């Protein structure tokens with residue numbers, strides 16, 4: 001059955017392949033963007049201004065499902081108080097704006113809300129295996145994810161099927177975290193961060209996009225689902241595998257925890273937090289990861 005899907009934050013890393021996939025399956029796409037441009041004739045773009053609370057309500061017309069990807073990039077700039085506010089509000093106020101718009105829109109027929117979330121929900125948890133019933137963690141990333149998920153739950157409570165995707169590090173050649181890790185490795189200056197024992201849940205961009213479509217089409221899915229490959233690895237294994245793919249060796253000593261704490265402050269959580277997430281719940285819904293093993297995923301990305 002073809003659906004009309006409204007995607008927020010659609011022009012980012014996950015949105016781009018997701019749009020292609022949804023269009024290839026005969027769905028129609030509306031986009032909500034801060035800078036609508038109608039650059040792609042196959043989709044309709046509409047504008048919103050989250051801080052000012054304005055939204056083009058035509059974006060909701062005939063929409064069956066919303067995929068909420070919008071959110072200020074977490075790792076791009078230092079976490080000043082203002083930036084922390086933007087990181088949270090871009091995710092939560094945007095959902096609140098959708099809530100008000102749907103409530104006030106007499107013709108809205110949205111049935112499904114699929115919202116991004118992140119493995120940061122769990123905080124720093126060492127070797128503990130983290131399932132969707134594990135308790136949330138502490139720290140800014142965990143607080144952000146909890147507020148994000150609460151706002152998604154409130155919107156879903158309007159009567160929609162709500163799915164939350166607790167996503168690990170999305171691996172893509174041209175965007176996200178991988179180029180930042182692979183760049184120094186390729187130049188021969190790659191390093192393991194901290195002890196290197198922290199778990200890094202990862203997911204290939206192909207699987208991330210397909211998992212969103214799977215949640216859209218699988219009406220049994222509801223609630224939170226970890227979205228990371230069934231084989232998370234530690235930072236040490238991750239870095240060494242990236243090095244092996246590029247026929248390089250990691251010869252520099254590990255960057256000590258203390259140096260990362262001094263250089264990054266609170267943002268150290270992005271690289272030092274350990275999340276050993278389990279994806280059984282997602283796989284039990286019939287989702288098969290194309291890239292379950294890191295070397296296969298990296299071979300695909302780097303050829």
Ligand SMILES: NC(=O)c1ccc[n+]([C@@H]2O[C@H](COP(=O)([O-])OP(=O)(O)OC[C@H]3O[C@@H](n4cnc5c(N)ncnc54)[C@H](OP(=O)(O)O)[C@@H]3O)[C@@H](O)[C@H]2O)c1
Pocket residue numbers: 008009010011012013014015032033034035050069070071072073074086090094116117118119167168169170171176177
């Ligand atoms: N990539 C990952 O490794 C990863 C891992 C875990 C969770 N996630 C989450 O999954 C979602 C999608 O990830 P992604 O990697 O595709 O993100 P992305 O490439 O950073 O794109 C996010 C989109 O959100 C919109 N956006 C950015 N700043 C915003 C702001 N201040 N207010 C409102 N909208 C804003 C932008 O769309 P417009 O410019 O069109 O408005 C942008 O294209 C994000 O919420 C992210 O936190 C990603």
